[in-house]
Amino acid sequence: MxxxxxxxxxxxxxxxxxxxxxxxxxxxxxxxxxxxxxxxxxxxxxxxxxxxxxxxxxxxxxxxxxxxxxxxxxxxxxxxxxxxxxxxxxxxxxxxxxxxxxxxxxxxxxxxxxxxxxxxxxxxxxxxxxxxxxxxxxxxxxxxxxxxxxxxxxxxxxxxxxxxxxxxxxxxxxxxxxxxxxxxxxxxxxxxxxxxxxxxxxxxxxxxxxxxxxxxxxxxxxxxxxxxxxxxxxxxxxxxxxxLGTANILDGRIVGTGGERHFAIEGGIRLPLAADAVVPAGAKLVFRPQHAALTDATENAGGGLALPCVVAHREFLGASVRYGVRVGTTEVAVDTPFLSGHDLYEVGAEATVTLSPHALIWLSV
Ligand SMILES: Nc1ncnc2c1ncn2[C@@H]1O[C@H](COP(=O)(O)OP(=O)(O)OP(=O)(O)O)[C@@H](O)[C@H]1O
Ligand SMILES: [Mg+2]
CATH class of the missing domain: 3.40.50.300 (P-loop containing nucleotide triphosphate hydrolases)
Known part of the structure; x- marks a missing residue:
């Protein structure tokens, strides 16, 4: 049978x-x-x-x-x-x-x-x-x-x-x-x-x-x-x-109103918010390491969701490189694909973290 x-x-x-x-x-x-x-x-x-x-x-x-x-x-x-x-x-x-x-x-x-x-x-x-x-x-x-x-x-x-x-x-x-x-x-x-x-x-x-x-x-x-x-x-x-996975969490507060709102992080860093972004009161900003990219400090690559940072750690993982970067005093993880022949950021370098707008998660609890 x-x-x-x-x-x-x-x-x-x-x-x-x-x-x-x-x-x-x-x-x-x-x-x-x-x-x-x-x-x-x-x-x-x-x-x-x-x-x-x-x-x-x-x-x-x-x-x-x-x-x-x-x-x-x-x-x-x-x-x-x-x-x-x-x-x-x-x-x-x-x-x-x-x-x-x-x-x-x-x-x-x-x-x-x-x-x-x-x-x-x-x-x-x-x-x-x-x-x-x-x-x-x-x-x-x-x-x-x-x-x-x-x-x-x-x-x-x-x-x-x-x-x-x-x-x-x-x-x-x-x-x-x-x-x-x-x-x-x-x-x-x-x-x-x-x-x-x-x-x-x-x-x-x-x-x-x-x-x-x-x-x-x-x-x-x-x-x-x-x-x-x-x-x-x-x-x-x-x-x-x-x-479930690595989550970066940034503390801050909403300042401004309507289309002029910003998420203010300590150290005078401001992240502009889209007019239709729904952000609960007291929310923290959460994003995954692969939903962020690192670019040179001088290249503020448009879109506005860019945060100045300093590279604190670097781990080579084969297919990717995981950076630990400081945004103000908070350390966040950023995963970038490893491409042979491309330069990596050195520890201590100043850079810019750019976030994908669709991948932002706002959580208040
Ligand atoms: N027979 C028991 N008498 C008293 N306390 C117990 C008893 N069994 C479990 N507990 C307590 O109940 C809680 C939950 O235990 P449980 O074994 O369900 O956890 P778990 O999620 O399966 O953890 P683990 O991943 O370590 O197996 C713990 O605080 C444990 O100490
Ligand atoms: Mg058990």
Missing amino acids: NAIAALTTPAVSVDIEGVNLSYGDNHVLKNVDLSIQPGEFFAFLGPSGCGKTTLLRLIAGFNQADTGRVLIGGKDISGLPPWKRDVGMVFQSYALWPHMTVARNVAFGLEERGVGRAEVDRRVAVALDLVGLGHLAGRRPSQLSGGQQQRVAVARTVAVEPKVLLLDEPLSNLDAKMRVQVRRELRDLQQRLGLTTIFVTHDQEEANTICDRIAVMNDGVVQQVGTPMELYERPANLFVANF
């Missing part, structure tokens, strides 16, 4: 509504509301301790919320124990049985559920095939690489045919090269199964490369939900702007 058809169940939505959870007086999840679409590959992304694992365990049924509820496929499952939730969780440690073969590890959860012998054998074969480990069914975990162990953990979880797959930092035990390979495999597998999947990570590159949408979390609060591109281009606040 076709391996995919054999393990595919119709995709379901996951909804988290008004969830609060405290450990003692530590309020860990604060008014969390999320709607995850059927078949979506969704990430919880945020720094260590922000509540990602706590939220994942809540969906799996290992934690209870103080308020709010969790719905799978539109059905409130808050009162159900983990084994009745149709949810499969892959733990960071993989938790494989060292004394059992790969095949026995995958079979274990099925036997626990009372699945018959022939069906267990069939599903084990299908699940191992799916992760490309059919030929290693007789090995023990200690005889596998980290990436192969990770695939056994995934095979074991999908073999029980969960409706939702939960992955808690599943790549963190792997070296950098392996992480890139395994994350592609995971994405590919998720696409073939069409399984609603939630992936926890604190690594923005991981979330960006494999997930459809991301919920950025900080201190138990969902800061923003969106596609990787939306979060990068239109961050809702300074935390999101900083967490």
